[in-house]
Amino acid sequence: MARFRRVFTPGATWFFTVVAARRRPLLTDTRVISAFGTAMREVRLTLPFSMPAWVLLPDHLHVIWTLPEGDTDYPRRWSIIKRRTSQLAGLPPMARTCAMVARRESGLWQRRYWEHLIRDTDDLHRHIDYIHFNAVKHGHVDAAASWPYSSFDRHVRTGTYPPDWRATRDMDTFDAGEP
Template structure:
């Protein structure tokens, strides 16, 4: 990892370190709810909105029916992960269908647990441990037999993307020299018009 990780002697209170790498767990109030996977597109949009407004990198993401785990890298000079989570939680809650959420208390308060758990990643071993915790969460919850099988994770999306790239390379390997895939030819002819 190219970022420098902070040692515990450098940690200010509340673990707010500009440019830090953090592991987060957020939970829904209802432990039996399935809102996060039922409305994963709304959640993705809320995360995308937060990333556009206040940049951060997602290292790992694991979305379970009633909780999520994420590892973020914050930009240098910025340690305010709380404002990002406020936006994600409120945008997700506001965009759910009316039939899903009670109107009392405010939507975000009705859906999410008030607090979330954060952990400042200390070093490469700590990062590996928390990646493992996130990636194996669907197995621990009895939702998947293998980590890569759970569709609501960065691991699944990464594996699917890598499989598509391998398939594309494999398809090109079977072509005779000088021939190109039809999709490339179509793109070239579209540029002529």
């Protein structure tokens, strides 16, 4: 069995990449969006965290979380969010391997996720830019403002970005953990 080494820093800020199983483009299905939003709200009621930035794409998502002081349990949050989203989405049953059935996996999500501990303010800003550029990077839209499934609008309202923000050329080569 694989043993993963994860860093657990209390109250830290994390960048995550979570992927749909087999990269199926299901995450922007309205049922999944609604279920995912409900699951996030439910988890944040009992296991709070702040979410400085996020983007939901058809086959994966990126998000930044800051956990409360003294808290390191992001794996539990992801486990509940993924399970609850799968329960609420109401999608038809998906083909699953024997291993997926044994692990009680729904077939909506890849088993694991990628995390990165945000080191400093510069690292945080680079990852927020990466998140908001991601729909452009993958060719879904020509400008971040055109993608409806991200925190970009919130950042425009708070003055972080101008409405016509375009990422710099080096965003094309910045790899923030894209699987």
